[in-house]
Amino acid sequence: MTQVRKRRPPATPKQAAACCGPLDDLLDPVLFKAFSDPTRVALIACIAKCGRGCSVGEIAECCSVDFSVVSRHLALLARSGVLEATKDGRTVFYRVRYSELCRSLRSLADALDECCPAKGGASNGKCC
Amino acid sequence: MTQVRKRRPPATPKQAAACCGPLDDLLDPVLFKAFSDPTRVALIACIAKCGRGCSVGEIAECCSVDFSVVSRHLALLARSGVLEATKDGRTVFYRVRYSELCRSLRSLADALDECCPAKGGASNGKCC
DNA sequence: TGCGTACTTGCGTCATAGTGCAAGTATTGG
DNA sequence: CCAATACTTGCACTATGACGCAAGTACGCA
Numbered sequence: 001m002t003q004v005r006k007r008r009p010p011a012t013p014k015q016a017a018a019c020c021g022p023l024d025d026l027l028d029p030v031l032f033k034a035f036s037d038p039t040r041v042a043l044i045a046c047i048a049k050c051g052r053g054c055s056v057g058e059i060a061e062c063c064s065v066d067f068s069v070v071s072r073h074l075a076l077l078a079r080s081g082v083l084e085a086t087k088d089g090r091t092v093f094y095r096v097r098y099s100e101l102c103r104s105l106r107s108l109a110d111a112l113d114e115c116c117p118a119k120g121g122a123s124n125g126k127c128c
Numbered sequence: 129m130t131q132v133r134k135r136r137p138p139a140t141p142k143q144a145a146a147c148c149g150p151l152d153d154l155l156d157p158v159l160f161k162a163f164s165d166p167t168r169v170a171l172i173a174c175i176a177k178c179g180r181g182c183s184v185g186e187i188a189e190c191c192s193v194d195f196s197v198v199s200r201h202l203a204l205l206a207r208s209g210v211l212e213a214t215k216d217g218r219t220v221f222y223r224v225r226y227s228e229l230c231r232s233l234r235s236l237a238d239a240l241d242e243c244c245p246a247k248g249g250a251s252n253g254k255c256c
Numbered sequence: 257t258g259c260g261t262a263c264t265t266g267c268g269t270c271a272t273a274g275t276g277c278a279a280g281t282a283t284t285g286g
Numbered sequence: 287c288c289a290a291t292a293c294t295t296g297c298a299c300t301a302t303g304a305c306g307c308a309a310g311t312a313c314g315c316a
Contacts, residue, residue: 009177009178009179009180010177010178010179012178012182012186012189013174013175013178013182013186013187013189013190014174014186014189014190015178016173016174016175016176016177016178016179016190017170017173017174017177017190017191019177021177023173023176023177024173027163027169027172027173028169029163029164029165029166029168029169032160032161032163032164032169033164035155035157035160035164036157036160036161036163036164037157037303037304038157039304039305040157041155041156041157041160042145044155045144045145045151045152045155046141046142046144046145047141047144048144048151048240048243048255049137049138049144049145049147049149049151049243049255049256050137050138050140050141050143050144051137051138051144051243051244051245051255052137052245054140054141055262055263056262056263056264057261057262057263058140058141058142059141061140061141061142062141062142062144062145063145065304065305065306066305066306066307067262067263067306068263068264068265068305068306068307068308069304069305069306071262071263071264071265072264072265072304072305073304075264089262089312089313089314090261090262090263090312090313090314091261091262091263091313092262092263092264096240096243096244098240098241098243098244098246098247099244099246101237101240102237102240102241102244105233105234105236105237105240106233106234106237108233109229109230109233109234109237112176112224112226112229112230112233113226113230115176115177115179115224115226116179116224116226116227116230117179117180118226118227119226127176127177127179128177165273165274167274167275183292183293184292184293184294185291185292185293193274193275193276194275194276194277195276195292195293196275196276196277196278196293196294196295197274197275197276199292199293199294199295200274200275200294200295201274203294217282217283217284217292218282218283218284218291218292218293219283219291219292219293220292220293220294
């Protein structure tokens with residue numbers, strides 16, 4: 001019978017870098033860049049806790065920076081997939097893309113677990 | 129009898145910003161800044177997939193930037209809680225803090241769910 | 257059609273951050 | 287004790303990004 005050979009974790013970091021796994025796609029700098037600025041994080045928290053679509057004007061009342069700055073941050077957050085923009089007349093509503101965001105975060109956590117030797121992850125071949 | 133009044137989600141973003149919930153702590157810009165640079169992300173993926181503690185020299189072979197740059201990135205990643213450094217003689221080993229990282233990511237996902245109206249989150253009062 | 261509201265975009269400024277080189281520090285082995 | 291190894295740190299340069307102001311665009315309403 002053919003034995004199912006368990007894939008080993010890469011012996012060196014260089015080998016690890018060469019073999020692509022789920023981590024490489026999930027560790028997206030563009031997504032996490034969205035969460036790397038205090039002002040943006042405040043905006044995200046604000047909209048997330050509100051639980052509904054919010055207009056730019058409403059959101060701008062939450063923080064002390066200029067209206068134009070808020071507008072730019074929101075556009076960036078929409079581009080990076082954190083928020084979703086819908087336009088109604090001249091008002092733009094931004095809402096949090098809860099499910100997509102949660103899925104990304106949990107997938108990343110899962111992918112990390114797959115690599116973790118302590119959890120038997122690294123020897124199951126799913127890491128890369 | 130006293131009725132257990134379900135807390136409503138904040139009516140406006142400004143109100144939402146004022147009430148502190150789990151999100152405010154979990155949305156940590158310092159942590160996510162670690163994941164916001166392509167070079168750093170490559171280093172993290174490299175070490176994570178390797179599944180063991182890696183020396184700075186080994187890690188530096190993975191990417192094209194200068195050795196000193198790698199050293200600085202690794203130090204930053206350790207400061208922000210992504211990596212853990214242990215010194216053995218003159219060699220420093222960096223390893224991924226899998227469990228802490230996964231916990232942070234999953235907690236954030238959970239906190240977001242608590243805010244999501246579609247999942248009945250926003251009306252349970254746990255959001256803020 | 258003109259005006260006000262809601263938002264976006266261009267531009268200049270300033271601060272922060274990434275990078276490479278070179279020098280410095282710690283540790284090991286001869 | 288000296289030299290080599292492994293890494294860190296100082297310094298200068300450049301790039302990127304956050305910010306505010308002002309001008310521009312889009313839309314609704316009278």
